Amino acid sequence: MTITTLAVRSTVSGPNSGIRHAEWVAFVVLAVASTLHLECARGIERRREMAANTSPHTNLKCLWIFAALLLLPLSLVIPLVVLAYTYSWFRVYGRTVAHRKVFSTSTYILASAAAAAVLRAGGLLDAPRVPTSFWTLLVVLAAAATWWLVNYALVIGAILLSSPDATARDALGELSDQLVVCAGLGLGVAIAAVQTSYPWVVPVLMVTVLALHRDLLLPQYQRAAGVDDKTGLATSSYWASAVPAELARADTLRSTVGLLMLDLDKFKEINDTYGHPAGDEALRAVGESIRAEVRHGDLVARVGGDELAVLLPGAFESEVLEIAERIRARLVDLTVTVSTADGGTAKLDGVPASFGAAVYPDVATTMDQLVLAADDALLTAKRSGRNQIVSARPNPPAVIDRSEESEHHSDTSVNDGH
Incomplete structure (x- = not known):
């Protein structure tokens, strides 16, 4: 004792x-x-x-x-x-x-x-x-x-x-x-x-x-x-350091990490029509909407001009997709009043986005693989009509036709004999 x-x-x-x-x-x-x-x-x-x-x-x-x-x-x-x-x-x-x-x-x-x-x-x-x-x-x-x-x-x-x-x-x-x-x-x-x-x-x-x-x-x-001045979200530099730390933590806990990458579907149109300050205001409203839908402890960052990322520690694919759908629906219904280049205001009815989702270690074993998988899923979502969510799938193992392989080796040995 x-x-x-x-x-x-x-x-x-x-x-x-x-x-x-x-x-x-x-x-x-x-x-x-x-x-x-x-x-x-x-x-x-x-x-x-x-x-x-x-x-x-x-x-x-x-x-x-x-x-x-x-x-x-x-x-x-x-x-x-x-x-x-x-x-x-x-x-x-x-x-x-x-x-x-x-x-x-x-x-x-x-x-x-x-x-x-x-x-x-x-x-x-x-x-x-x-x-x-x-x-x-x-x-x-x-x-x-x-x-x-x-x-x-x-x-x-x-x-x-x-x-x-x-x-x-x-x-x-x-x-x-x-x-x-x-x-x-x-x-x-x-x-x-x-x-x-x-x-x-x-x-x-x-x-x-x-x-x-x-x-x-x-x-x-x-x-x-570091906090992005325009959106109040985490900066890309902090996000880049947080991801490997969270993956290491997931390895220790034998847990998972979900990742959402999203692009605003009409961001260029907003900038071209109303000016860049209006785009910044729309981004800020989008950031606030995303933070309202994620869990405490999730990390929301701005990683590009209109590209945002959400890190979801401990989330499985079903949770990642559920959160993504909540964010997508909220952005579709989001109304934002922005300042226009001529000094007036304009109302944006909906700021839709396309989403790519990936889960570690289901579809990736490194940070680069995880980001690439989510980016590829995001690209698929944009090419498929936008305002939708695509989840990355694990790469299927390569299938080798053993009959063809045997025939190939047989042909090679014959040619070597000549």
Whole structure:
């Protein structure tokens, strides 16, 4: 039996294992706050996890979990961890990474158990365990350091075991990411203290947490991604770097990646009739319509003048075609008011598009093959009348006529004999 298991049992079955009404209230407050936090930041978190295939993926769930450790018995902290990661599985990261979420849940529980053992060893037996003296501050800091160390060590070990090609430097990740985790633990202490004395101030702190989350974490990935100025979609350069990363991730998870390539059928006509600014406005409206129909975590990019691409992690062909049809129907019904070259406005009734779909690894084993398959399907859709969806099929194996082959070899041997 491990030390951590003993810590879990001793903490859960401590002398005051009965849960008080105030602790139930604190549990509900923290559960609601952490869920709202995840919901508001899910787009950021999905992008950040995609970028962290062979390095630790840091997040700010730790602030709610550590606050819970100071306010609740471990028997309530564990359900809070499970709730947070279950919600993440469904709403943030996607169901294709369930085993990763199970592992992350386990690391959080083990880290919380170890930290709870430190709190008990330091004499902080009953909640709330917020620091009220220099000694209790040291105990809480030691518990936070223990939580961080256990979680970090487990994650690094898992990365090195599951990714033989990953280097120790990759597994350790960036120092700045770990500083974010430490800041989250510090915020957890502040939230616990506020919840103890002024519970109605917690929503104010939550606004602060969300602002910090967006301001500290999102810009580094937005800068790396680049956003197309005219459409607000990802740039072609970011898309080109995201595709191989997503394919590698799919290999690790034994999952799939769907790809949609689409061209606007009347884009040249819009530019020629109303001017290029009108074309830009139409593109922007199309981009917004596509993003409204795809799933959270899907990547929509502008890869050419009027060529857009949608990356669909974990999607099978049926899902890819369903999403493509939703987008196609929405664009047919889309009404856009654009500015004309003479300073007036014009209304576009429908901005139809042609679609090419391909799924990795069903029809391709590399990024180039996947893009080529989707492009070929798109070309077929345009040649077949436009405003339709064509799905790439796997290339059939070459069929060799063995009778002809035998005859050929026989003829060759006779000629060689002469």
